[in-house]
């Protein structure tokens with residue numbers, strides 16, 4: 001059967017150690033260290049933005065972005081139901097109301113055709129989330145944002161190095177956010193980044209990140225913030241990772257292409273779209289969806305893979321099916337069939353940066369095998 005194949009393993013064999021040693025040798029380990037500003041500047045440049053604000057993770061980047069935009073009580077924000085809890089949580093914690101749309105069955109991203117019908121006089125923003133490897137159709141979103149004077153929040157946590165019609169993901173919203181969790185294209189262990197071109201928004205995010213301390217009277221507060229600061233140690237790793245982003249993206253694309261070659265003819269599987277007319281897939285993760293002919297669901301498939309020592313993860317569970325939101329009276333009686341199907345029939349297979357060609361072969365063979373084992 002061979003060694004276990006984890007669902008994710010990062011590659012840390014660039015200058016990570018060298019930069020970390022610099023932190024130790026100089027004693028600069030807190031957020032005041034020089035790598036933080038350098039990482040912010042280089043990351044912002046990479047996504048063609050004026051400002052980068054490094055934070056503790058991608059989830060809190062969303063919380064800060066929402067508050068910085070002034071979104072609060074009674075405001076509605078439209079987002080995909082098929083996404084991570086962080087997106088809806090940030091909206092709800094700010095006192096605003098999440099309003100969801102279903103997914104496009106081909107790209108798994110939000111179905112942009114469904115957004116306009118959800119716009120009301122209370123709608124303040126659209127939160128786009130690029131899912132798994134392909135960007136959202138941004139032209140459609142930006143047209144609606146202009147027509148109805150809405151803000152755009154772009155969650156680009158899974159899109160380092162991706163572009164939409166040649167423009168970097170992360171440059172497509174009024175404010176955009178990234179995560180550097182170890183399964184993202186570049187990692188800082190834990191970490192995130194907010195990017196924007198707007199000086200005021202950037203200033204507000206910096207203040208929110210640092211407890212809203214005031215320059216004049218440090219311990220007198222006009223607003224409530226958080227401690228979302230990134231350490232110099234994290235930024236050191238991030239900087240070393242950023243140096244290799246192009247290499248990492250092409251690695252992921254090769255992995256995705258190889259999986260697609262190996263799994264292309266396997267009955268019972270829907271595979272990620274390799275490209276749309278606006279982007280090439282970067283395969284943040286390699287997701288597969290069981291077709292309706294398969295007699296079992298993703299839970300069973302993942303169990304079978306586990307028996308073969310192969311790691312996998314379920315797809316997102318839709319926001320409108322979250323018990324925590326039902327308890328708050330949200331999404332009662334709402335149904336979004338595409339997202340519901342993706343959640344029940346979709347999962348992703350090992351996709352980490354350190355995955356080898358041999359491991360990809362073994363995963364593909366095993367996926368074929370577990371599908372041919374038939375019903376439960």
Ligand SMILES: *Cc1c(COP(=O)(O)O)cnc(C)c1O
Nearest residue numbers: 057058059084086157158179181
């Ligand atoms: C990973 C991820 C996040 C959360 O990032 P963390 O750093 O884990 O908090 C947010 N949104 C999306 C789309 C993600 O994939």
